[in-house]
Amino acid sequence: MIRFQNVTKRFGTFTAIDNLSLDIFEREFFALLGPSGCGKTTMMRMLGGFESPTEGRIELSGKDIVGVPPNKRAVNMMFQSYALFPHLSVWDNIAFGLRRDGRPKADVEARVAEMLKLTRLEKFARRKPHQISGGQRQRVALARSLAKAPKLLLLDEPLGALDKKLRQDTQFELMDIQEKTGTTFVIVTHDQEEAMTVASRVAVMDEGKLIQVATPDRIYESPENVYVADFIGDVNIIEGRATPEAGGEDDTYRIDWAEGETPLQATSATRFDPGQTCYLAIRPEKVTISAERPEGALNAVQGKVLDIAYLGNISTYHVELTSGTVIKAQTANTRRISRRSFTWEDPVWLSWTVTGGVLLAG
Amino acid sequence: MNRLSWFNTVSLTLGFAFLYIPMLILVIYSFNASKLVTVWAGFSTRWYGELLHNEAFLDAAWVTLKVAVFSSSIATVLGTMAAYVLVRGNRFLGRTLFSGMIYAPLVMPEVITGLSLLLLFIGIGLDRGVLTIVLAHTTFSMCYVSVVVSSRLVTFDRSLEEAALDLGCSPAQAFRLVTLPIIAPAVISGWLLAFTLSLDDLVIASFTAGPSSTTLPIKIFSAVRLGVSPEINALSTVMIAIVAVGVIAASLVSKRSLVRQQKDEQEAARAQ
Amino acid sequence: MRRLLLIAVPYLWLLALFLVPFIIVLKISLSDIALAIPPYTPTLDFAAGWAGIKAFFAGLDFENFIWLTEDDLYWKAYLSSLTIALISTVLTLMIGYPIAYGMARAPGEWRPTLMMLIILPFWTSFLIRVYSWMGILSQEGFLNQFLLWTGIINEPLIILNTKIAVYIGIVYTYLPFMILPIYAALDRLDESLIEAAEDLGCSRLSAFWLITVPLSKNGIAAGCFLVFIPALGEFVIPSLLGGSGTLMIGKVLWEEFFSNRDWPVASAVAIVLLLLLVIPIVLFQRNQQKQAEAEQ
Numbered sequence: 001m002i003r004f005q006n007v008t009k010r011f012g013t014f015t016a017i018d019n020l021s022l023d024i025f026e027r028e029f030f031a032l033l034g035p036s037g038c039g040k041t042t043m044m045r046m047l048g049g050f051e052s053p054t055e056g057r058i059e060l061s062g063k064d065i066v067g068v069p070p071n072k073r074a075v076n077m078m079f080q081s082y083a084l085f086p087h088l089s090v091w092d093n094i095a096f097g098l099r100r101d102g103r104p105k106a107d108v109e110a111r112v113a114e115m116l117k118l119t120r121l122e123k124f125a126r127r128k129p130h131q132i133s134g135g136q137r138q139r140v141a142l143a144r145s146l147a148k149a150p151k152l153l154l155l156d157e158p159l160g161a162l163d164k165k166l167r168q169d170t171q172f173e174l175m176d177i178q179e180k181t182g183t184t185f186v187i188v189t190h191d192q193e194e195a196m197t198v199a200s201r202v203a204v205m206d207e208g209k210l211i212q213v214a215t216p217d218r219i220y221e222s223p224e225n226v227y228v229a230d231f232i233g234d235v236n237i238i239e240g241r242a243t244p245e246a247g248g249e250d251d252t253y254r255i256d257w258a259e260g261e262t263p264l265q266a267t268s269a270t271r272f273d274p275g276q277t278c279y280l281a282i283r284p285e286k287v288t289i290s291a292e293r294p295e296g297a298l299n300a301v302q303g304k305v306l307d308i309a310y311l312g313n314i315s316t317y318h319v320e321l322t323s324g325t326v327i328k329a330q331t332a333n334t335r336r337i338s339r340r341s342f343t344w345e346d347p348v349w350l351s352w353t354v355t356g357g358v359l360l361a362g
Numbered sequence: 363m364n365r366l367s368w369f370n371t372v373s374l375t376l377g378f379a380f381l382y383i384p385m386l387i388l389v390i391y392s393f394n395a396s397k398l399v400t401v402w403a404g405f406s407t408r409w410y411g412e413l414l415h416n417e418a419f420l421d422a423a424w425v426t427l428k429v430a431v432f433s434s435s436i437a438t439v440l441g442t443m444a445a446y447v448l449v450r451g452n453r454f455l456g457r458t459l460f461s462g463m464i465y466a467p468l469v470m471p472e473v474i475t476g477l478s479l480l481l482l483f484i485g486i487g488l489d490r491g492v493l494t495i496v497l498a499h500t501t502f503s504m505c506y507v508s509v510v511v512s513s514r515l516v517t518f519d520r521s522l523e524e525a526a527l528d529l530g531c532s533p534a535q536a537f538r539l540v541t542l543p544i545i546a547p548a549v550i551s552g553w554l555l556a557f558t559l560s561l562d563d564l565v566i567a568s569f570t571a572g573p574s575s576t577t578l579p580i581k582i583f584s585a586v587r588l589g590v591s592p593e594i595n596a597l598s599t600v601m602i603a604i605v606a607v608g609v610i611a612a613s614l615v616s617k618r619s620l621v622r623q624q625k626d627e628q629e630a631a632r633a634q
Numbered sequence: 635m636r637r638l639l640l641i642a643v644p645y646l647w648l649l650a651l652f653l654v655p656f657i658i659v660l661k662i663s664l665s666d667i668a669l670a671i672p673p674y675t676p677t678l679d680f681a682a683g684w685a686g687i688k689a690f691f692a693g694l695d696f697e698n699f700i701w702l703t704e705d706d707l708y709w710k711a712y713l714s715s716l717t718i719a720l721i722s723t724v725l726t727l728m729i730g731y732p733i734a735y736g737m738a739r740a741p742g743e744w745r746p747t748l749m750m751l752i753i754l755p756f757w758t759s760f761l762i763r764v765y766s767w768m769g770i771l772s773q774e775g776f777l778n779q780f781l782l783w784t785g786i787i788n789e790p791l792i793i794l795n796t797k798i799a800v801y802i803g804i805v806y807t808y809l810p811f812m813i814l815p816i817y818a819a820l821d822r823l824d825e826s827l828i829e830a831a832e833d834l835g836c837s838r839l840s841a842f843w844l845i846t847v848p849l850s851k852n853g854i855a856a857g858c859f860l861v862f863i864p865a866l867g868e869f870v871i872p873s874l875l876g877g878s879g880t881l882m883i884g885k886v887l888w889e890e891f892f893s894n895r896d897w898p899v900a901s902a903v904a905i906v907l908l909l910l911l912v913i914p915i916v917l918f919q920r921n922q923q924k925q926a927e928a929e930q
Contacts, residue, residue, distance in 0.1 A: 471867025
């Protein structure tokens with residue numbers, strides 16, 4: 001439905017978007033994820049019509065929309081600051097866009113009522129924006145941008161101003177509304193958890209480039225490079241040299257990673273040349289911690305507990321290996337804390353399976 | 363907060379006494395029966411009566427009011443436009459000159475502004491009268507308006523305008539329906555400032571007024587040059603009273619709306 | 635198109651009614667006085683073409699400026715304007731600072747009222763405020779009556795029509811301009827800084843000099859400029875309170891223009907006054923800029 005074709009955007013000498021191509025499909029909940037300054041907001045503003053690309057085409061339903069002013073686009077935006085008009089009531093804010101279309105009064109009233117119902121704001125219709133809470137304001141902004149039934153809704157850090165608890169509730173609400181209305185949502189966020197929760201597909205951006213575009217589980221389980229692995233969630237990265245395992249299966253590699261340590265084993269669909277530098281990314285929850293060397297484990301290393309971060313539901317152990325490398329391992333706290341098996345300075349074994357880690361080229 | 367120390371109490375008391383006693387004396391002695399302004403001879407409203415029958419003063423007051431209304435209204439429109447251009451406008455040819463011309467009249471001595479405008483009016487053969495004073499007052503007060511309005515525009519959340527565009531407004535509609543209602547308080551205080559500046563101005567009006575268009579300050583000035591007079595005291599009292607009532611009313615209104623807003627916000631926070 | 639109109643209207647207005655008149659002043663200051671209407675030569679004659687323009691420029695000279703340097707009157711007027719403006723600025727600071735300080739230390743609920751009381755005189759007619767002092771300072775005025783009554787003096791003091799009256803007038807009318815920026819600076823000042831200084835061994839007074847004053851420096855500078863710049867070109871105060879003995883450049887310009895009808899000299903006086911103002915204005919601008927940068 002949306003197609004970015006070789007889009008480049010420069011501000012003076014600064015390149016915000018660098019020759020980027022991307023397709024977004026109908027009814028998708030698409031997230032643009034990246035650190036601040038990565039160009040995700042610029043992408044969104046180009047979709048909204050507030051910026052135009054320096055080079056390239058942006059198509060909406062097959063038509064080039066570059067140069068179409070924002071008020072002529074079937075695209076609406078929910079602003080990070082919500083941008084609710086302070087001098088208008090909630091009702092008038094939601095009706096604002098409908099009135100601009102010159103719709104009959106009865107139509108406007110019906111549509112506003114529908115939107116108020118959708119966002120559960122019926123009680124607050126007559127209030128002014130400063131008379132309602134932050135979460136309600138967020139819903140007004142959503143209702144206002146959905147009122148015109150746009151083909152595409154842009155959400156710029158829509159939950160950034162809410163506290164954590166409210167944010168989580170609102171995330172599910174957003175998904176629910178997206179499903180009900182069938183609108184294509186594009187959300188911009190720097191919060192990876194949020195992107196993973198709400199989106200059906202996530203684009204990880206950095207410095208004006210797309211790093212990886214995939215579903216949340218693929219982004220997490222099989223990142224394409226160290227940047228994505230490191231950006232999304234917690235990860236242990238071990239640098240080493242890959243050698244195809246003789247006699248083993250085709251896609252198994254031996255990784256020499258430190259003097260005097262046993263080589264590690266991992267499988268990878270991508271090919272590595274013998275001796276090529278590689279990075280093994282292992283999520284802490286895939287690392288098992290035990291007192292004895294587990295039998296039959298292909299990847300096992302020994303170290304001592306350096307630090308324990310107790311997070312309630314889980315604990316993260318920082319384990320220092322003999323080579324000095326620190327590896328994080330997570331365990332679910334199924335027992336009470338007083339019955340914890342390991343404490344500081346305890347010698348422990350860490351192990352993971354051959355498929356537990358992902359082998360990356362860079 | 364903490365209580366005032368004796369030093370602060372003394373300096374505030376003396377400071378406000380210094381600011382208000384001269385005006386207070388003026389007001390009290392406007393009700394003096396004697397023609398000698400410094401000798402109290404009993405209460406009387408005689409001078410107010412005479413003021414009402416002084417055609418020259420009334421004419422001048424009428425001229426002043428007309429000039430103030432017209433000049434401040436034009437200045438508000440021009441000043442708001444200028445502020446918008448300065449804050450929102452991208453670069454254009456002569457932007458530096460433009461902003462220079464906005465700020466220069468603020469620091470320009472009035473005698474120079476008056477002189478230069480007079481020389482212009484003579485140069486182009488424009489007869490001096492109400493029109494020339496309006497032109498002159500508009501020119502310097504639009505700069506004040508634009509400073510007041512642009513300080514509001516700077517803090518204006520630009521995404522409000524973008525949201526209006528996004529919801530289908532043309533840029534002009536966005537300005538009329540969103541920007542203007544929100545910056546209205548600044549525009550109104552700009553108008554008030556321009557209005558009082560115009561009412562108050564002696565020097566520039568003296569240069570640009572013709573014989574048939576004397577303003578009140580010019581009249582007062584030529585009268586007080588000769589010395590203190592009870593009639594001027596009465597006139598001053600009337601003017602002080604109008605201003606005091608206006609300012610106090612305005613501050614009460616703004617205070618009330620502030621209090622209401624705070625209450626609303628508290629309630630909203632509680633409702634959450 | 636609309637955008638162009640938005641820029642063009644105020645732009646052209648200012649060009650026509652600010653810049654052009656200013657250029658005319660500059661031109662006339664280089665012309666000679668003549669018994670004609672307009673009373674100066676040369677006049678620019680576009681009908682005569684290029685020759686007319688050349689003749690026009692040939693007719694311009696710095697005679698009026700030389701005249702200004704030769705006649706004592708102007709020298710003295712510039713110098714006395716500068717000293718009067720400077721002294722009144724210092725006086726205004728000395729009176730304004732304690733008031734601003736007291737306001738900043740006042741209980742929070744008083745502050746809006748105090749603020750309004752400072753601003754209120756600003757909305758009142760300038761002329762009336764100056765005039766109110768005429769009745770107070772005159773020989774049989776209230777101040778003398780009061781002082782004679784208390785027995786502090788035996789002879790009435792002569793204050794009106796002296797420089798002292800001018801100082802009082804300037805301090806009185808420009809006091810709000812000094813108080814407001816200083817108050818704004820002091821209001822922002824974090825009380826815990828003073829407490830920290832005292833905790834580290836400062837006395838109250840040294841905490842004031844070492845912490846409060848440096849941190850309100852920008853407010854002080856802004857206030858001083860806001861008083862000094864208009865005071866330098868002041869006309870109403872010296873002519874109502876200063877009498878004939880007080881020379882100030884704004885008054886000289888006025889008299890040169892209205893009484894002597896010498897437009898070229900009046901224009902030259904104006905140009906020199908502006909040159910005097912350039913330095914404080916540039917300093918003020920830089921101060922404001924620095925402050926704006928510091929806030930970012």
